[in-house]
Amino acid sequence: MTPESFLSNLEKNEELKSLVLEETPWVLDAKDESERKKRVGLLFDLNRMAKEQKKAENLLVKLQAPNGGFPWYKGMPDDRYITQHIVSGFGKLDHLGIREIKENSRVANMISKAVYYLDDRIREDFNYIKKYYPKYKTEQHISYIQVHYLYARSFFLDYAVSERNKEAFDYFFAQAKTYWTSFTTYGRGMIALALNRYNEKAIPADIVKSLKETSLHSEEMGMYWREFAGGYYWWEAPIESQALMVEVFSEVANDATAVEELKIWLLKQKQVQDWKSTKATVDAVYALLIRGFNLLASDELVEVKIGNEVIDPYKIENCKVEAGTGYFKTAWTGDQVKPEMGNIQVTKKDSGIAWGAVYWQYFEDLDKITPHETPISIKKQLFVEKQSATGPRMEPIGDNATLKVGDKVKVRIEIRVDREMQYVHMKDMRASCMEPVNVLSTTKYQGGLWYFENTRDAATNFFFNNLYKGTYVFEYSMFVTHAGEFSNGITTIQCMYAPEFTSHSEGIRVKVVE
DSSP: OOGGGGSOTTTSOGGGSSSOGGGSTTHHHHHHHHHHHHHHGGGGOHHHHHHHHHHHHHHHHHHSOTTSOEESSTTSOEEHHHHHHHHHHHHHHHHTTOTHHHHOHHHHHHHHHHHHHHHHHHHHHHHHHHHHOTTGGGSOOOOHHHHHHHHHHTTOTTSOOOHHHHHHHHHHHHHHHHHGGGSOHHHHHHHHHHHHHTTOOHHHHHHHHHHHHHOEEETTTEEEOTTOSOOSSGGGOHHHHHHHHHHHHHHTSOOHHHHHHHHHHHHHHHHHOOOOOHHHHHHHHHHHHHSSOOTTSOOOOOEEEETTEEEOGGGSTTOOOOTTTOOOOOOOOGGGOOGGGGOEEEEOOSSSOOOOOOOOOOOOOGGGOOOBOSSEEEEEEEEEEEEETTEEEEEEEOTTEEEETTOEEEEEEEEEESSOEEEEEEEEEOOTTEEESOOSOEEEEETTEEEEEEEOSSEEEEEEEEEOSEEEEEEEEEEEOOOEEEEOOOEEEEESSSTTSEEEOOOOEEEEEO
């Protein structure tokens, strides 16, 4: 693999970005991702991996409490959710055919202790409900922690539920069948998988039908759900939720077409996001492995035809193809660019998905630039504050508008984005006759967004760590300081992680009189 293969997406394609990495707050994020990419190479060192696996096994055995539970960190009390997470993780490894899970007596003993620990906790839940809720048989008392338990428990059907815990297990199993509609897509998916593994087929079929009816489909994004916007709780995590849906439609529905569409959404999220959560990454990798096409089996490149020329990266000097992904880039400059190159054909001859981008960079007068949109779009408006009998009012400023020195101008920027993105930079140029009210660089919250605002001589930069799907409107103020005729410039916005997602506003001119 080439050295470029280990670069963070934040470090790649600097020439296409509106700001060099060193001028952003994300230098350390880029270095962190580069280090993680380099560590991927360690996965191919089988001897080292065997040692790491043994080390992880020893650590888990030491962390396990005498009652079978696992703490979050060493020295903390046993934690039920963490134990369920570990049990379900080993269940997924077993589902993938990792023989070590069942054949290693030490690991098998550790898992069985954890499973029976969870059975005891579910009995405690049931005893509490019976004691304080006389009508417990006709009321809903199942929550996400019990749903997660049923899901984790369903991986290990060969570990029988003991007689003392059987009544509690049956109660929550029946609750899941009755009240599955009260849960999110993630919760419903867990219930469908758990019931299906216990040979309960009717309710899982109803859940799959419901999931299909509430899903969204698009050629670019595949199959997904509108509610996957994130939240504060583990059952609201979008990547983990989508990964679970792959599991549901593979195991319960046996729908290969839906599985491939679900994978598209997962991969498209990775295009514009740096997943820092190991849980999200592990669940996504599991979803991509359990069924469907082997996305890395074929090394055939996508055929790109620009004008009348088919691009063969192996024949282009200094053009390197990244191993595994097939990523490459090439460029034409000056008189090499011909009109017919505006006709581009892309052909993928094998299964799976691929993406790329073509950039056309050229010089133009700022006030002649027209708006440009991608899945992220931006609209900028200027308003001048006027005093009236009823108080200050805002009047829009059009092209060739006339302002006066001392006028207060308000900038209103509207951002629309159709998917979650990370590391988004917005640069708002301003006429040299205007000075912003705020000149200090600071972190702000406005219009549903946290961002870092950095004021420079000719523009104000905004940095968004996360830009969620939706529409955002925010404003800031400036004062007119000089007379003359000026170009107000444009506002550009770009995902630094995937620079092909960029947009800019139109340019306008303003006239200022004394």
